[in-house]
Each structure stands twice: as C-alpha cells, then as structure tokens.
Amino acid sequence: MDATSKPHKIPPVMALYAERHNIFQLMQGLAEALLLQQPPEPINFMIDHLKKDNDEVPRVFIMGPPASGKTTIARWICKHLSATYLCPQQLVSLKLLKRSREAMAYQANEQVVPDHLWASLLEERLNDVDCVKLGWVLDGFPETRKQALRLQSVGIAPRHVIVLHAPDMVLVERNLGKLIDPVTQEVYHTTFDWPIDFTVQKRLVRPEGISEQATAKRILESHRNIPGLLQTYQTNHKAINADQPCVDVFAQALSFVQSRPHSEAPFVPRVLLLGPPGSGKSLQAALLNQKYGLVNISFGDLLREKVAAGTPLGDLIKPSFESGYPVSDSIVLHVLKDRLTQDDCLTYGWVLHGFPRDADQADIIKHTGYEPNRVFLLNLPIEVAMQRVCQRATDPISGERYHTIFKPPTDEEVHRRLRRNPRDRPEQVESKADFYNRQVAELEEYYEDSIFLNADQDPYTIFEYIESCLVKPLPVTAL
Known part of the structure; x- marks a missing residue:
C-alpha cells in the first residue's frame, strides 16, 4: 500500500470487520495492559488477557x-x-x-x-x-x-x-x-x-x-x-x-x-437518515456536509441525475420514473455501489437519505459492502409532517424555498410566483408517511443499533445530537 496516496484502497469488508469487532480498541487495550503490568511473558499474558473478555466491564x-x-x-x-x-x-x-x-x-x-x-x-x-x-x-x-x-x-x-x-x-x-x-x-x-x-x-x-x-x-x-x-x-x-x-x-x-473513552481508531462516518416526509433528513444531511464534509447523497436525486445524464443506466431507470413503479433492485444496487465506492465517499464518508424504504432495500446496502455505522431514525407525528411539507413552495426564478408559516416571503411579487411541487400534495404526503410507518418496525429491527430522535424540535438541536454521536464513541449500553 502506498502511504503517500489517498484514499487507501482497503476492501470495505476489512473496515467493517474492524469496526464490528473493535479490533483497534482491542489492540489498544492490550498495549495498555502490557505497559501497566509489564509481565515477564508478554505472549502468555496477552492470551490470558483476551480470555478474560472484560474490556467493557x-x-x-x-x-x-x-x-x-x-x-x-x-x-x-x-x-x-x-x-x-x-x-x-x-x-x-x-x-x-x-x-x-x-x-x-x-x-x-x-x-x-x-x-x-x-x-x-x-x-x-x-x-x-x-x-x-x-x-x-x-x-x-x-x-x-x-x-x-x-x-x-x-x-x-x-x-x-x-x-x-x-x-x-x-x-x-x-x-x-x-x-x-x-x-x-x-x-x-x-x-x-x-x-x-x-x-x-x-x-x-x-x-x-x-x-x-x-x-x-x-x-x-x-x-x-x-x-x-x-x-x-x-x-x-x-x-x-x-x-x-x-x-x-x-x-x-x-x-x-457507560461512555467509551476516546479511541485513536480510524473512523469514516457512514450515516443513514431514516424518517417520514418532513422529518428534516435533507437539512440534517446538508448540515453534516457543510460542517464535516460528508458526501450528501439523496437517493432520489441520485437516480434523477442518472436519467438526466442520458447514460445507459439512466435509460433503464427512466421507464420506472414515467410509470411510477419502483426501480428494480439490481439497478438500485448498481447505482448505489457505484456512488459509494467513489473516492470522495471513501475519503470523507457519506450521509444517505431517501433510501432504504424497507428491510429488503436495507439488505441491498449491505450487499454493497458499505454498511452504515450510524443510523438515525427521525420520528415525527403525521400532523406535523403535513404542516411542514404541504405548505412549502419554491420561487422558480431564485430557487429559494419558502413556507407559508415558518418562512413566508416578504416581497409580494415573490409570493405571487411561488410554485408548489406536485409531490407535496396532502394525499401524496399522507401516502408516503403511511408507507413509512408500516415499514419502520422492520427497519428498527434490521438496524438494531439505530438511534431514535424526536424530529419535532429545533433542527439545530437535532444536529447537535447527531454530531455528538459522530465525534464520540457510542455508549456501552450492554454493560
């Protein structure tokens, strides 16, 4: 491996294995125990230390x-x-x-x-x-x-x-x-x-x-x-x-x-944001991108980019867009794996939202070899979701987004030319929220280490909590 070039092309399974089994923390604990105890037989001491299996007590x-x-x-x-x-x-x-x-x-x-x-x-x-x-x-x-x-x-x-x-x-x-x-x-x-x-x-x-x-x-x-x-x-x-x-x-x-001490183990954030419409997934992803440089991947936008680029893969996705049917799993796997293996994702990490929608799609991410190491479930009542989504609009000239309650335009001319996305109609939002609520139990079970957040609060308060879960090791809840 050339130490002067980044990113290092380490197979994803190696990084996942190291994270799942705390390999770096294990080696750090062994080194600390050796230096503290200074045993005459280091090898035998390390074997006995590992047999104790008490690094988390x-x-x-x-x-x-x-x-x-x-x-x-x-x-x-x-x-x-x-x-x-x-x-x-x-x-x-x-x-x-x-x-x-x-x-x-x-x-x-x-x-x-x-x-x-x-x-x-x-x-x-x-x-x-x-x-x-x-x-x-x-x-x-x-x-x-x-x-x-x-x-x-x-x-x-x-x-x-x-x-x-x-x-x-x-x-x-x-x-x-x-x-x-x-x-x-x-x-x-x-x-x-x-x-x-x-x-x-x-x-x-x-x-x-x-x-x-x-x-x-x-x-x-x-x-x-x-x-x-x-x-x-x-x-x-x-x-x-x-x-x-x-x-x-x-x-x-x-x-x-129950908190873990700081570890020097290399950590590349792979963040997954799940939640119903209006729960603030896009905003949190943008804030993570702005502060930490995580690649912001909106799965819906990713598919639309493929269609707009006119690539052969985009031509396969286009009929699904026109008919309203979901894109096939084989195409989704190819698109996702192609994006997550690019150098910016390998170097800086990524935050994905808009996917998966159910446990089967969650399994697709697993097959890419790049499983998320932080999963956040943003919970939001349907009434609040309807209020947030159905009353937002966009200025077609400036591209600025507004909301009739939280961010109304001050200029009357801007107010007259505002346009609402057809996907923000109440029946559409209600249908999406209902689908998410039917699937969320399976997603919670699939991502058993997921972190639950109340999305009905100030978005910057939510971001601070997400941020704390990224920069600090997760607490040991199994003690």
Whole structure:
C-alpha cells in the first residue's frame, strides 16, 4: 500500500470487520495492559488477557469530600451494572486478603495504613473473579495524589473517575444528619432520606467521628487533595455537582460510566437518515456536509441525475420514473455501489437519505459492502409532517424555498410566483408517511443499533445530537 496516496484502497469488508469487532480498541487495550503490568511473558499474558473478555466491564473510582454522596452513588451504580462494590474499610475487614490483618493492626493502634499496603490489598482484591468478570466501583479511594500514583505503579488504572463536589455548608449539614444501617451498610439521613421501614429506623446508628469540627477538618483536607487527584486523572474524570437530587447525580454518573473513552481508531462516518416526509433528513444531511464534509447523497436525486445524464443506466431507470413503479433492485444496487465506492465517499464518508424504504432495500446496502455505522431514525407525528411539507413552495426564478408559516416571503411579487411541487400534495404526503410507518418496525429491527430522535424540535438541536454521536464513541449500553 502506498502511504503517500489517498484514499487507501482497503476492501470495505476489512473496515467493517474492524469496526464490528473493535479490533483497534482491542489492540489498544492490550498495549495498555502490557505497559501497566509489564509481565515477564508478554505472549502468555496477552492470551490470558483476551480470555478474560472484560474490556467493557466498569472500572470506576468515585471521589469527593465527606457527605458528597460517594457511597450512595457507588452502590447504585453497582446495582445497576451488577458490578462489585469496593471501599477501603471493606478491604481491611476482608480476612481472605493476605495482608488484611496487617492493615487491621495499623488501625487498631490508631496508625495510618501505609499507601503501599492499601495498593497491595486493592491489587489482590481486583484479581478476584467477581472484580475481573463483573467490574468494580471503588468508593472513596484514593484520597491523595500520592496514593493515586502508588496505584498506578502497580497497574491499577480506572477507566472512569467521578469527582463529586458541593458547597461546604451543604456537606456539613448532610454529614451531621448521616445515619448508617449496620446490617446493609446503606446510608440514610435524618432529613433528606429517612427509611420507610420501621425495623430499619430502629437499628440505624450514627457513624463514629461525626461532629461539626471533625467534618470541617475532613472537608478542608479534601479540598487540598482534590486538585492533585484531578491532575492525576485529568483525561478520564468527570466533576459532578452533588448539590442536587440524588437521582440526577446518579443519572449523570451512570451516563459517564457507560461512555467509551476516546479511541485513536480510524473512523469514516457512514450515516443513514431514516424518517417520514418532513422529518428534516435533507437539512440534517446538508448540515453534516457543510460542517464535516460528508458526501450528501439523496437517493432520489441520485437516480434523477442518472436519467438526466442520458447514460445507459439512466435509460433503464427512466421507464420506472414515467410509470411510477419502483426501480428494480439490481439497478438500485448498481447505482448505489457505484456512488459509494467513489473516492470522495471513501475519503470523507457519506450521509444517505431517501433510501432504504424497507428491510429488503436495507439488505441491498449491505450487499454493497458499505454498511452504515450510524443510523438515525427521525420520528415525527403525521400532523406535523403535513404542516411542514404541504405548505412549502419554491420561487422558480431564485430557487429559494419558502413556507407559508415558518418562512413566508416578504416581497409580494415573490409570493405571487411561488410554485408548489406536485409531490407535496396532502394525499401524496399522507401516502408516503403511511408507507413509512408500516415499514419502520422492520427497519428498527434490521438496524438494531439505530438511534431514535424526536424530529419535532429545533433542527439545530437535532444536529447537535447527531454530531455528538459522530465525534464520540457510542455508549456501552450492554454493560
């Protein structure tokens, strides 16, 4: 392959295989694991690493000042993702760990547990089957940059780091009202989160060392340490304001944990826009073309171009246009494959709209070898579609498009010469929308990873969401 010429003529099946099986991410994960663990037998280590098949399981640190909600959020994430909950006190009390007694001796003598001992306990715990297979969430550790660097030195690196923060007065108020269930270790509060079960109420206890002065001291210490921790995990942390309802904090934390880290894998967008008439497919395609250079392919326009060019293929398409019958699948396959294999599509990517109309046509795209890697379904009520389409018109002189409600012409002369496309008649639009609604269930099933969008909103809001799904990896919803 000549590295000086582009586009590289890589067979499409190779690119599809790499994307479908995350080949680049797999190799990146292997390289990271090798550099972190530095095993004496790299080949055997890579084989064992691949057998674990745990590259997508959560590995999360949750940090923040006291009473910021670390334990609650950590336990909720563990319940939602079936991950293993970890905390420093749990590591010390777990007698199966080789050095837990040593750590307990330090605490019994009211001495600080050394950082190297914490790292040893955590390293041993993370090698257990539940942490390897299900992933883990570590609550309240590390507390200092020194501890974080120590963890890095033994190869413990989180994929996501959540840092909770809130005003000091809120933290003090929360901490002074904190109560713990000694059986389940669930955290409650006298004001904000009182348990409904009377049995649980009776057995709640106040944690040791809870006072206004002690709380203020711990908050101050946290403020001193957080900047160093953020510097250590500057590329994979998210700060979340904990001074809001707990469910909102959890929603933000969960969304972050399910997001994928940035990948250096080559990515050429192949976007498919599906939706009824008036859902804004043409506008979104134009915006993607304008900002990212994606080739804008309107399938209807593509067929009309072939007819207008007078090519032999256009002569085969023309009778279908005149009779109103669909173009045969063999011709469609030839036209589509010819366009998608051109250099601009291979180099910059493409956005296709107006095709497919059903699952059989979706299969045609698959046979071209260039399947879409992002599919967006634009949903729109029929009433809104009728309003958008049936009241639009075009100025035959300037080519400018207008709408009687959203964009009426200001010039009376322009208003008089406006012409409406016969395809925008109410009965035509209703027929197309009805056909789409009958086929959309099959399309949703065919493109099981498709992204649903509400098209009844500002088009630039829709574009921002589409844009975010292109520039960032899709979240891991199967965790």
